[in-house]
Amino acid sequence: MLKKKRNRETPEINGSSLADIAFLLLIFFLVVTTIDVDTGIGLVLPPIPDDIEPPPIRERNILNILVDAQGRVLMDGELTAVVQVKDKIVRFVNNNGADPELSDSPDDAIVSIKTDRRTPYNIYIDMLDEVMGAYAELRNNESMARFGVSFDALNEESEQYEEIKNAFPKRISIAEPD
Amino acid sequence: MSKFKKKSAKTNQAIPTSAMPDIVFMLLIFFMVTTVLREVELQVQVQYSRAENIEKIEQKRLVSYVYIGPEKLANSRVGDTRVQIDDALIDDIGAIRNIMYDKLLEEPRLIVSLRVDQESEFGIVTDVQQELRHAGTLRINYSTLFETL
Incomplete structure (x- = not known):
């Protein structure tokens, strides 16, 4: 009698609800997943100086930006509104030796940023944003002139991208704190 | 006419769904792999x-x-303004260089993302940056949101 019963059992597991279970899990992970990318302003810090003397840099090739404790922006000692920082940097970098006060070439131009301990962080970010904006504008203009496409449209691995990047290298230096 | 009718009657109306679990599982595995469940609990x-x-x-x-x-x-x-790395608040700023150096050994292409409150003063950021320089983690990123005009 026992034998008979066993033979009647179906040897297969019913798999029709498998899809439902999988869907349930799928929806859970869909809800939980956050595909947000971190956005921000990238920068490379200078390494801790060794005993090696830094190479001499001509005064005209350095643009000193100081953000003081009151949140005022001084460019080469001259008080500047944050919204004017971009234009000034574009003029400084893209001078190509024309004005004796400004840089020799985009390749030589260095933007040096100095802050006070009590500088408000958001003013620093606004200023840095302007600096990045200046380089973005320069690169974009160069890309339009050379290839007729915007810099953003270029593939990051393409030769054109490298060419533009090397034509206007971001030489931003963080000054040593006091 | 009757010829066409006969043909259409023969076609099978049901869509085969036997491959559906496979597709669903594939999607499921993709999302399982990409999900990062553990989020840091912010203490600042x-x-x-x-x-x-x-x-x-x-x-x-x-x-x-x-x-x-x-x-x-x-x-x-x-x-007061404090520094938090992973789940812990940092009491001694000087400890950051060791923490970051260990992280750098694990991941040589490390990018340190500084998530700083906008009301902060820059002094503490300078301290952290100096520690990062000592640790050798030079690639940093100031986390900001996109400004909508």
Whole structure:
């Protein structure tokens, strides 16, 4: 009698609800997943100086930006509104030796940023944003002139991208704190 | 006419669904792999500043976060500005270089993302940056949101 019963059992597991279970899990992970990318302003810090003397840099090739404790922006000692920082940097970098006060070439131009301990962080970010904006504008203009496409449209691995990047290298230096 | 009728009657109306679990499982596995369940519990309050010229960091695995902001206290009050790395508040700023050096050994292409409260003063950020320089983690990123004009 026992034998008979066993033979009647179906040897297969019913798999029709498998899809439902999988869907349930799928929806859970869909809800939980956050595909947000971190956005921000990238920068490379200078390494801790060794005993090696830094190479001499001509005064005209350095643009000193100081953000003081009151949140005022001084460019080469001259008080500047944050919204004017971009234009000034574009003029400084893209001078190509024309004005004796400004840089020799985009390749030589260095933007040096100095802050006070009590500088408000958001003013620093606004200023840095302007600096990045200046380089973005320069690169974009160069890309339009050379290839007729915007810099953003270029593939990051393409030769054109490298060419533009090397034509206007971001030489931003963080000054040593006091 | 009758010829056509006969033909259409023969076609099988049901869509075969036997491959559906496979497709669903494939999607499921994709989302399981991409999900990062563990999020750091913030012990400092961070309100991001905004900027226009920002870039994206696509490789999340390379990023390590440093949170700087006023410490969260009970009754939604905030205290002094503190630094948090992973789940712990840092008491001694000088300890950061060892933490970051260990992280750098694990991931040589490390990017340190500084998530700083916009009301902070820059002094503490300078201290952290000096520590990062000592550790050799030179690639940093100031976390900002995109500014909508």
